[in-house]
Amino acid sequence: MEGTGVNLDAVTKTxxxxxxxxxxxxxxxxxxxxxxVGPSGCGKSTLLRMIAGLxxxxxxxxxIGERDVTNEDPAKRGVAMVFQSYALYPHLTVFENMxxxxxxxxxxKAEIMQKVHEAAEILKLTEQLEKKPSELSGGQRQRxxxxxxxxxxxxxxxxxxxxxxxxxELRVQMRLELxxxxxxxxxxxxxxxxxxxxxxxxxxxxxxxxxxxVQQWGEPLELYEDPSxxxxxxxxxxxxMNFFNATIAGHTADGISARLDGQPDLGLEVRLxxxxxxxxEIVVGIRPEHxxxxxxxxxxxxxxxxxxxxxxxxxxGTLEGGDAVIFQQSGARHGLRGTVQTVVPEPGNIFxxxxxxxxxx
Amino acid sequence: MQNxxxxxxLRSAAMLVAPFLFVFTVFFFYPTLKVxxxxxxxxxxxxxxxxxxxxxxxxxxxxRLFYTSIWNNFYFVLLTVxxxxxxxxxxxxxxxxxxxxxxxxxxTLFFLPYVLPVSVVTLIWSWMLDFQxxxxxxxxxxxxxxxxxxxKDPHWVMPMIAVVTIWxxxxxxxLLFIAGLRNISPDLYEAAAxxxxxxxxxxxxxxxxxxxxxxxxxxTLxMILQLKLFDQVYxxxxxxxxxxxxxxxxxxxxxxxxxxxxxxxxxxAMVLFLTIVIVSVLQFQLLRMGGRK
Numbered sequence: 001m002e003g004t005g006v007n008l009d010a011v012t013k014t015x016x017x018x019x020x021x022x023x024x025x026x027x028x029x030x031x032x033x034x035x036x037v038g039p040s041g042c043g044k045s046t047l048l049r050m051i052a053g054l055x056x057x058x059x060x061x062x063x064i065g066e067r068d069v070t071n072e073d074p075a076k077r078g079v080a081m082v083f084q085s086y087a088l089y090p091h092l093t094v095f096e097n098m099x100x101x102x103x104x105x106x107x108x109k110a111e112i113m114q115k116v117h118e119a120a121e122i123l124k125l126t127e128q129l130e131k132k133p134s135e136l137s138g139g140q141r142q143r144x145x146x147x148x149x150x151x152x153x154x155x156x157x158x159x160x161x162x163x164x165x166x167x168x169e170l171r172v173q174m175r176l177e178l179x180x181x182x183x184x185x186x187x188x189x190x191x192x193x194x195x196x197x198x199x200x201x202x203x204x205x206x207x208x209x210x211x212x213x214v215q216q217w218g219e220p221l222e223l224y225e226d227p228s229x230x231x232x233x234x235x236x237x238x239x240x241m242n243f244f245n246a247t248i249a250g251h252t253a254d255g256i257s258a259r260l261d262g263q264p265d266l267g268l269e270v271r272l273x274x275x276x277x278x279x280x281e282i283v284v285g286i287r288p289e290h291x292x293x294x295x296x297x298x299x300x301x302x303x304x305x306x307x308x309x310x311x312x313x314x315x316x317g318t319l320e321g322g323d324a325v326i327f328q329q330s331g332a333r334h335g336l337r338g339t340v341q342t343v344v345p346e347p348g349n350i351f352x353x354x355x356x357x358x359x360x361x
Numbered sequence: 362m363q364n365x366x367x368x369x370x371l372r373s374a375a376m377l378v379a380p381f382l383f384v385f386t387v388f389f390f391y392p393t394l395k396v397x398x399x400x401x402x403x404x405x406x407x408x409x410x411x412x413x414x415x416x417x418x419x420x421x422x423x424x425r426l427f428y429t430s431i432w433n434n435f436y437f438v439l440l441t442v443x444x445x446x447x448x449x450x451x452x453x454x455x456x457x458x459x460x461x462x463x464x465x466x467x468x469t470l471f472f473l474p475y476v477l478p479v480s481v482v483t484l485i486w487s488w489m490l491d492f493q494x495x496x497x498x499x500x501x502x503x504x505x506x507x508x509x510x511x512x513k514d515p516h517w518v519m520p521m522i523a524v525v526t527i528w529x530x531x532x533x534x535x536l537l538f539i540a541g542l543r544n545i546s547p548d549l550y551e552a553a554a555x556x557x558x559x560x561x562x563x564x565x566x567x568x569x570x571x572x573x574x575x576x577x578x579x580x581t582l583x584m585i586l587q588l589k590l591f592d593q594v595y596x597x598x599x600x601x602x603x604x605x606x607x608x609x610x611x612x613x614x615x616x617x618x619x620x621x622x623x624x625x626x627x628x629x630a631m632v633l634f635l636t637i638v639i640v641s642v643l644q645f646q647l648l649r650m651g652g653r654k
Contacts, residue, residue, distance in 0.1 A: 054551050075557035087548035091570040100566075101556035152556070 004065040004078070004155035005029045005188055006051060011060030013046055020046050022212035023060070028190065028205065033182050036192045037199040037235070038209035045160055047209070048192045052081050052158050064156060080149035081158040084165065086141045088133040088148075094120075095129040098147045119150040122184070139170045146181070159191040163198065175201060196236055200224070208232050230357035233285050239314055239326045241351070242291070246284045248276055258284055258352070262321030266297060268345060270352045274360055282360060285351040288314060291327035291343040298344035301325050303336045315341070400627035406617055410624050417628035427629070430609045431636075433519065437590055437608065440523035442583045446576065449531055453538030454568075468539065472532035479529070483596040486525045487512065512598045515605040522593050522606060529593075530586070534579050541575030542568070577648035581641050588637050609633045 006028040013021035020043045028034040036044040049055040051062060053074035062070045069077045088097050095116055096103075102112045120126045123143040133141055142162060149157055159178075163171045179202055182189055193199055199206050200220045207217040208231070216228045220236075227233035234240045246258040246268070255272040268284060276282070291299075303317040312330035319325055327343050329336070352360040400417055404410025421427050456467050474482065489497045492510040502508050511517040545568065553563045591610035594600060600607040600615075609629060617626035 052555060054554070074551075074555045079555070081552070081555050083548050083552060085546060085548045087546065087552040089549060089552075089567065100553075104557050104562055104566075148552075148556075 005032070006156055006190065007063040009061040011050065011062060012058045013050060013055060014058045020212055021050070024214050026207060026214060026217065028188060030188055031186050033189045033191065033202055033204045035199040035203035035206050036190065036209055037196055037206055038194065040194055042209045043212045044192045044209045048158055048160055048190060051190065052079055053077050078155040079158055080152045080154035081160065082145045082149055082162045084161040086145040088141060088144055090133055093130055093132055094125060094144050097133065097144055098151050100148065101152045115151050119147040122150065123147050138166050139174060142166065142174060155188065157187060157189040159189065161193055178202060197238060200236070208235060227351065228359050230283060230285065230353045233351055237287055239288050241285045241287050242325050244284050244323055246282050248278050248280045248282060250278060258282060260284065262319065263299065266299065268350055269347060270350045271348065272352060272360055276360065281355055283353040283355060285353060286345045287349065288326040288328040290346045290349040292346065293329065294342055294344045298342040299325065300340055300342050301327065302340050303338065306335055306337045396627045396630055399624050400631045402624045404623040405621045406623045417625050420625065421628055421632065426604065426607065426612060429604050430607050430612045433606060433608050434588055434590065436519055437523060438584060438587045440520055441526055441587045442580060445527045445531055445534060445583055446579050448527065449534030449579065450538050450576070452535045453542060456535065456539060457542045468535070471535050474529050475532040477529065479592040480596060482525060482529045483593060487597060490521065513602050515602050518598050518602065518606045522597055525597070526593055534583070537575055537579055538572070541572045545571050577645065580648060581645045584644055585637055585641050588633070588640070
């Protein structure tokens with residue numbers, strides 16, 4: 001832990017009788033881009049607001065750099081936050097919005113001018129400085145909100161779902177700009193989103209939250225390739241992983257052979273070091289991109305919806321037993337809708353979980 | 362085909378507007394016209410009079426009682442408009458901090474006087490301030506050293522009527538301010554807190570400018586309302602003592618219904634009407650400019 005990273009130690013948050021954050025430890029190093037991701041209601045925004053000081057921390061410690069800021073005023077934590085609603089002051093111009101914190105601190109005029117213009121330069125807002133927020137487009141407002149944060153030169157930037165009010169195209173563009181900004185400024189950033197694509201593309205480190213706990217954290221590909229439970233496996237990756245109930249049918253050299261319930265003909269080989277009894281009930285997870293069409297034996301899928309994306313397509317269908325399946329297909333352009341297809345999983349890319357959702361390794 | 366549809370639309374439009382037009386014409390437009398024409402005649406309260414041109418207005422300009430009433434009106438505006446706005450804002454800011462049912466309860470308590478009829482309000486206050494038995498007299502005595510018959514004292518009468526009026530009408534202004542405060546996004550306060558704003562700076566730089574349109578509205582509504590002062594004066598002091606609470610509408614009432622000068626009373630009404638229009642338009646414009654700066 002060096003410089004101005006963020007460190008959380010057994011942090012909890014209770015609203016009345018509801019435990020929102022049930023004990024979170026995390027360590028974000030200086031200059032890292034950390035992303036909190038999870039479904040709505042998982043507590044990710046609350047956690048961010050606790051780091052910002054907008055929510056009180058029920059127990060545990062929050063440290064920014066070497067300082068314990070658990071009970072510190074928001075303004076004294078050295079953080080700046082970009083809100084989902086942007087929270088621009090509607091009665092002030094772009095310039096005054098960005099200068100707000102410096103004016104409160106009674107900085108000299110020349111310094112305010114210089115800092116605001118520098119930030120405006122970075123964000124290509126120089127032309128808009130005299131406008132009111134209501135005269136700006138969504139993307140420009142977003143930039144002003146970021147500019148307001150930059151001007152304060154904080155140790156840590158906090159973003160609360162900053163792109164969710166933008167249209168899809170702009171969101172992709174702003175995502176890139178944020179990534180560049182992070183590289184240019186080199187400061188610690190913490191970013192909250194429910195969109196796992198944003199999380200995957202931006203993060204140095206992803207924290208997957210659910211039910212008030214960090215389910216797993218790590219680099220994006222680490223989470224994708226080695227999820228530690230069924231929730232993370234389902235949440236990271238798009239479209240999400242297919243899950244099938246299965247029973248262990250036998251042992252192989254480096255793992256087990258599993259039979260899907262309702263598919264007695266097909267044995268799936270899963271690499272496992274854990275020793276499990278034959279007959280144990282497990283859950284098998286296979287990503288849509290790891291299912292391939294085949295002429296031989298496999299899973300017979302009745303395709304009912306095909307999402308054509310041009311270069312590839314996602315085929316949605318059901319197994320004979322009624323389980324929903326999605327598989328990805330690239331290249332072929334002919335429609336598969338309404339047909340029955342046979343797919344097999346790529347060996348080595350099958351995950352096994354116990355029925356409680358924990359990963360079997 | 363299209364013509365037919367258009368005619369049908371016109372017919373239903375006319376039917377929808379007709380009741381309003383009828384009521385407006387009979388009860389508002391015609392009386393207004395009548396007052397304007399009456400003000401140029403020497404008509405009594407009932408019956409026609411002769412056209413005398415601007416005589417009523419000329420007479421009004423040399424009527425010292427009229428100047429007294431106008432002065433009293435503005436004195437009353439001074440005593441009520443800004444104080445009631447400030448008080449309402451303070452109450453609204455305090456009530457805004459409360460939550461849920463407690464907030465609703467407190468708001469109701471502040472709003473309660475507003476639903477009382479003016480006769481009840483004045484009765485309550487004239488009892489409370491009664492020279493011999495009023496429960497507020499000991500308090501006055503504590504500060505002044507002697508009881509005061511407030512509605513019979515030339516110095517006390519207008520300020521006390523102002524107090525009664527503020528107590529009576531304040532709840533409505535509180536409501537307007539509460540609505541205005543709820544329109545300000547909590548995100549802005551959080552952003553300001555992160556930017557390092559103190560409570561006072563948050564009020565000064567976020568709440569106050571964003572609440573300004575509501576403040577301007579409250580000030581203008583109050584100005585119009587308080588210039589129309591009549592009921593409280595009529596019921597509490599009847600213009601006395603020594604005409605210290607004599608206001609324009611009271612003068613109009615006396616001229617019309619006690620002295621039977623319909624024409625002259627109409628002229629007074631017209632002058633008050635024009636005063637209100639000019640003052641409120643002027644005020645609203647000024648306030649809007651103040652807000653834009």
